[in-house]
Amino acid sequence: MYDFTYVWVLIIGFGVLMYVLTDGFDLGVGILFPFARSEQDRDIMMNSVAPVWDGNETWLVLGGAGLLAAFPLVYSVFLPALYIGVFLMLAGLIFRGVAFEFRFKAAPGRRGLWNAAFFGGSLVATFAQGAVVGTFIQGFETENFRYIGGPLDWLTPFTVMTGLGMVAGYGLLGATWLLLKTEGETQQWARGWAYRLLAALMVFFVIVSLWTPLTDAYVRTRWFDHLTWLWILPVATVLVAAGLWRSLSCCYEATPFISTIGLFALFYAGLLFSKWPYVVPPNYTFHDAASAPESQLFLLIGLLFVVPFVLMYTAWTYYVFRGKVRADAGYH
Amino acid sequence: MELDPLLLSRIQFAFVVSFHAIFPVFTIGLATYIALLEGIAYRTRDPHWARLSQFWIKVFAVVFGMGVVSGLVMAFQFGTNWSEFSYRSSNFLGPILAYEVVTAFFLEAAFLGVLLFGRNKVPPGVHLFAAVMVAVGTFISSFWILSANSWMQTPAGFELRDGMVHVTSWLEAIFNPSFPYRFLHMAVASLLTGGFVVAGISAWYLLRGHATRANGRALKMTLIMLAVAAPAQLVIGDFHGLNTLEHQPAKVAAMEGAWETRAGLPLLLFAIPDEDTETNRFEVGIPKLASMILTHEWDGEVQGLKEWPAAERPPVGIVFWSFRVMVAIGTVMIAVALWGAWLLYRRRLADSRNYLRLLTLMIPLPFLAVLAGWFVTEIGRQPYVLYGVITVQEGLTPSLTGGMALFSLVGYMLVYAVVFTAGIYYLTRIVRAGLPESLDEPDHAQGRPKRPLSAADTPLDSATGS
Secondary structure, three states: OOOOHHHHHHHHHHHHHHHHHHHHHHHHHHHOHHHOOOHHHHHHHHHHHOOOHHHHHHHHHHHHHHHHHHOHHHHHHHHHHOHHHHHHHHHHHHHHHHHHHHHOOOOHHHHHHHHHHHHHHHHHHHHHHHHHHHHHHHOOOEEOOEEOOOOOOOOOHHHHHHHHHHHHHHHHHHHHHHHHHOOHHHHHHHHHHHHHHHHHHHHHHHHHHHHHHHHOHHHHHHHHOOOOHHHHHHHHHHHHHHHHHHHHHOOOOOHHHHHHHHHHHHHHHHHHHHHOOEEEOOOEEHHHHOOOHHHHHHHHHHHHHHHHHHHHHHHHHHHHOOOOOOHHHOOO | OOOOHHHHHHHHHHHHHHHHHHHHHHHHHHHHHHHHHHHHHHHHOOHHHHHHHHHHHHHHHHHHHHHHHHHHHHHHHHHHHOHHHHHHHHHHHHHHHHHHHHHHHHHHHHHHHHHHHOOOOOOHHHHHHHHHHHHHHHHHHHHHHHHHHHHHHOOOOEEEEOOEEEEOOHHHHHOOOOHHHHHHHHHHHHHHHHHHHHHHHHHHHHHOOOOHHHHHHHHHHHHHHHHHHHHHHHHHHHHHHHHHHHHOHHHHHHHHOOOOOEEOOOEEEEEEEEOOOOEEEEEEEEOOHHHHHHHOOOOOEEOOHHHOOHHHOOOHHHHHHHHHHHHHHHHHHHHHHHHHHHHHHOOOOOOOHHHHHHHHHHOHHHHHHHHHHHHHHHHOOOOEEEOOOEEHHHHOOOOOOHHHHHHHHHHHHHHHHHHHHHHHHHHHHHHHHOOOOOOOOOOOHHHOOOOHHHHOOOOOOOOOOO
16 A cells, blocks of 8 residues: 655645744744834834735645644644644734734824734744644643543643743744844844844753653653764754854844744754654654545645645745835835 | 533534635625626726726725634634544545645735735736636635535545545545535625625715716626526525435425425425424415425425434524525525616616615625525534534534633634724725725835735724714
8 A cells, every 4th residue: 555644744844844934934023023113113024024924824724734634633633632722823813913904004093902912913823833842742642543631731831931932933033034124223123132032042942952851751762862863953953053143243134034944944853853753742653643545645646736836926925025125115 | 500512612613604704705706706807907998997996806805804814713623623523534624625725725815915916016917817816716715615515514435434534536525416506506605795795885886976987887797797696596596405405305304394294395484493392383384385396396295304313303493594584685686686687777777776775785685695504504414514424422522621612712702803893894994985096006115915904005093984
């Protein structure tokens, strides 16, 4: 029998990474919103992500539908286990979307409400996504392919830590995005935040990296039983972080953003390999979670034709809206 | 009182999906209309058409935005509240929903940007192409989602192995028995909804003497479309009903309020079905007409609800009355559309102020008809989520508690109340602002985002309502 499970690991992995990176920077811009120097800067910040954010969120919908199609067990265990967290994430995304649309239409005096909704929605949605990562590491109480744990099992000191780490990470993506898309004093301001958030992110990285093997025997065995090539990942992480720190000090504009993407890719790889081959830890592997081969194949054939086009016009959108965002051109 | 997670989940699903459904049902029809306007504008180079199109694109942007936001919830709700159903049917529903995302959602997102903000940025032909692509995207989206829904109503092309659905024929599963009827019925419902909104608002403008030339043309072409589509919907609905009779006879029995299996079933105009006594009170009906409609014979036999044990019957009253609401509104729509066509034929449309007033009052009706129709089909398939295979009770998330379900239900109600209020307020402002004077858009530079709502530049809060 043919088996496309590994192909689907790659496809879903790519989709989730696309979501994290693209919606990550626009959520990050929302997280930085209250700290902006002026309302004018807030206009610039919003305009820098305005053209692309809803396309970015389509990757989230694809993630949901893709998991149901390829790894239904992940869909049907993660969502019930994270019921409250998923609600908070969706409510955050909705409020944030509405704020996006209505802030520019509101009279200046009433913008505070939408500013708060934009910040609050971004923050809550990001925290919830970070908590999902923490919950994945922590594992799920399952029996006979069903989640049997309680409604708040996902909310532990550890997942609060990963939630905050995600806030720092998306914040950094947002700051380095703004570094790329703005100029002058706004850019300097973004640079300042990039330093702080990078420092914070690395602190969370160290804490989570130590906490996980201490509490999780499976992860400890994987990393510490013998020296594996996996150690390339943390070494690379430190090197990329150092390079990012240096690139912040001077004239680089795109390098910090690209380096941050690199950091996220490394975290992501580290996360997957720590738990590999488990996708619903501690009981179920990718193979246990996979859908029927004929279903995997049926969708795979279509994706091979359609996804190249999706990527092409997505890239085209970014191309159309390339360049710096300026204050005088930003109103709509 | 013990909180029942099943009941609360059903209320939540009904609330979320009803709220969501009113947006796409409007945007599908409106997208087609906009593509048509763009096409005529492109061919004739007449600015009146482009002006109309520009106005309706603004309305489209707001409604589409609300549909996107509420649709996000739908993508996750299957997993949060109905994980058992999702898991067991994932081998079919997963690929179908994923196909919807990659073939429709991304397409709409990309070309909507060009449609909303690209009029002066891309050649007219590309702009027209974008309008067509958005319209095509909305139909592709409804193709997949109605295929999924129809499969839940009339499952086909699969077998169960250890309780899991395994697809044996993709063609049979996708084009399951009720799909062609449901798809057509819904597509025409979308045209009717979009058509009556366009007609109503055009009439409202004509009554106020605003942009009479453009709105007069809009009303004319919309009325012609409605005069064809409204009666056609009656025929399609009849076929859909016959299909339901074949595959889901219990649903039809509830629609007709028929308890006993009998020949010459009357068509009930009024009744209060009583599930306890298994009878109707205050019955008023036309003898034998229901048998005629359903079997095309005056003395045709129709199965009554008593054929099924009480636990396998849908709730009768709400199905019975939702069906009557839908049919009554449909009848009104046919009458109004034909009256309009007659006025048009006699060239008396512009003077018939009462008719124009009636058209503006019609705006909410198609939405009510669509919701009533979905109530019939969704409540009418109870107690099953996958008809005859999985009940809603079995499909529920095992770990879900009543408290969790209540928390999210109240939460979604609050969130949607805010979104809906803001959206309606904003739509009203756009309509009050009227058609754009000219097509020279201000140069937004970076401010020409592709995100939906910002195509509408009408400032909120600044002007007081007139």
